[in-house]
Amino acid sequence: KIPFATVTKFDEDGNITNITASNFDDLTGQLNKTIEEYGTNNMYVIKIKGDFSNITVRSVEKQEKPYKEFTDVAAVDQKVFNHTDQTGTLVAVYFPEYMNELNMHGWHLHFLSDDKTKGGHVLGFNGLKGSAQIDEIHEFNMILPTDDTFKTMNFTEDMSNKISSVE
Structure with missing residues (x-):
């Protein structure tokens, strides 16, 4: 059970060698x-x-009901890790600005070390050398919860400032 995920079947549409x-x-x-060449109105991974x-990542502790808002979780249960001399994979997800009501627009990066012992949401890094594969995405499917909590939840609050504060 996961509160949110962006998932795709990665289909390489291009690459960046250096x-x-x-x-x-x-x-x-x-x-x-790079994505200006492909079109900025598409989604990309x-x-x-x-x-x-050097790379700095964060992760948060598993949550139990009643679930806290992520801003509260990040303030209390967030762990920040700083790693030096790491080899691994960054996964960069891009949503265009017009999708901002469905997902945070712009780039969102996660890291996983080659030995799979280090990773998380990327807060920053220094000194990257590598290569990349690009997946241009033209389809978006959203699956919503079916429980009563979701059915009665109030989504009218503007969350943009809260989201920015934890990004």
């Missing part, structure tokens, strides 16, 4: 230029296999 990025902003700037001088 990526070097000094940090998170440098990489996302390069990825933005980009797998980047590389070596990182």
Whole structure:
């Protein structure tokens, strides 16, 4: 049971043979230029296999009912890990701005080390060298919960500031 997931059957539509990025902003700037060639109104998943001088990731503890808002979870149950000299895979997910009401627009990155012992939501990194595969996505399916809690939940609150605060 997972509260949220972005899942795709990865179908390589392109690649980038040599990526070097000094940090998170440098990489996302390069990825933005890459997807401009494909079209910025599509969704993308980009797998980047590389070596990182340093990478900082976060994960949160498993939650039990009654579930807390993620902003509260991140403030109390978030663990931050800083790893040096890591080889692994970044998974970069991109949603266009017009989908912002369904998913956070822009780039969202997760990391998994090659030995599968380190990973999480990427907060930042330094010194990436690697290569990437690009999957251009043209379909979006959403599966909603069927329980009574979801059926009566109030979704009218603007969550953009809360989401930005934990990203």
